[in-house]
Amino acid sequence: MTTLFLNPLLIDDAVRRALEEDLGRAGDITTLATIPADATAEAVIASRKDGVIAGLPLAAAAFRIYDPSVRFEPAVADGDHVSPGGVVARISGPARSILSAERAALNFMGRLSGIATATAAYVERVKHTRAKIVCTRKTTPGLRAFEKYAVKCGGGANHRYGLDDAVLIKDNHIAVAGGIGPALRAAKASVGHLVKIEIEVDRLDQLDEVLAEGADVVLLDNMSPELMAEGVRRAAGKLRTEASGGVNLESVRAIAESGVDMISVGALTHSSTVLDLGLDIAIA
Known part of the structure; x- marks a missing residue:
């Protein structure tokens, strides 16, 4: 059985850089302008296509680092196959935080899951x-x-x-x-x-x-x-x-x-x- 391990120090460093790149100096001005500060939300990350998932620890870190009060619950594990519409993770917490960290989380997961999916095809x-x-x-x-x-x-x-x-x-x-x-x-x-x-x-x-x-x-x-x-x-x-x-x-x-x-x-x-x-x- 293949052991899957990602160094937590590497995860946090990369995710912080991604969030800083996206949020810039003023933060998510769209979300700040349109979403009330006290609004809460529930969300799911779902796959639009068949594939193999990779990068859940980075997605979880994106929400955790931005706002520790956001709850991230994986519905699958890295290395699992998903079908179109399959739920990958469930997220709940402050709506502003979920929206502001969303793109960094999806960028990591989309890229890594694409690599995992291609690899599985070769294997x-x-x-x-x-x-x-x-x-x-x-x-x-x-x-x-x-x-x-x-x-x-x-x-x-x-x-x-x-x-x-x-x-x-x-x-x-x-x-x-x-x-x-x-x-x-x-x-x-x-x-x-x-x-x-x-x-x-x-x-x-x-x-x-x-x-x-x-x-x-x-x-x-x-x-x-x-x-x-x-x-x-x-x-x-x-x-x-x-x-x-x-x-x-x-x-x-x-x-x-x-x-x-x-x-x-x-x-x-x-x-x-x-x-x-x-x-x-x-x-x-």
Whole structure:
């Protein structure tokens, strides 16, 4: 079972910035002008489309940080599937507060639920294989931890979080370092014993060099499924294999059937469509 965790410190920091961005210096002047200060309300967040939910902790924080008296009650959990019209959360409290925090809450949830929904579609396509769908560093600046969390909500797995937690030697590193051998030897001499080393190749002769030098993972970049299958055969029992490059919902099944361990999909975080969520309010 996948463990879903978001650092509360990251949540509060991001939500505060979002609220400050939206409220500016004068606050929600529309709500302040039109809604009585003593008005209370009940509301629901509901999905307009089929999807997978992610981002409930951020939505809850948006209302809590703006006004601790607002009550936020999730009706589902992150990672749950919802149908059109499905209630995601119920909210009650001061009407002004609900309206003023609404957009920040929905922006986070819509974005993250869109990523979770897209991830679930990829996972479904490859469920008959051993391949894991993983994300990349192609994330929205400042939102990486949340977007990678959303990938996990959709049943995917995370690649490295940043440049500092794993070595990934790509074609430009190889070119500057003077080749696959020099690059791998330099990496092994530099990093600690707990740091994984992955290297990118786009030809099978390069893979043979990697196998001779040793690594933890090889990234088979922009290869046909047939070449990937041969790469998997050569690497069997020696290192793990990852596929990347132009992966989409039409191509992912054939890639997975090549036998690779992982398939990295940048589109999960850079191109996913926001899940349409809405807040429906009733003034008490």
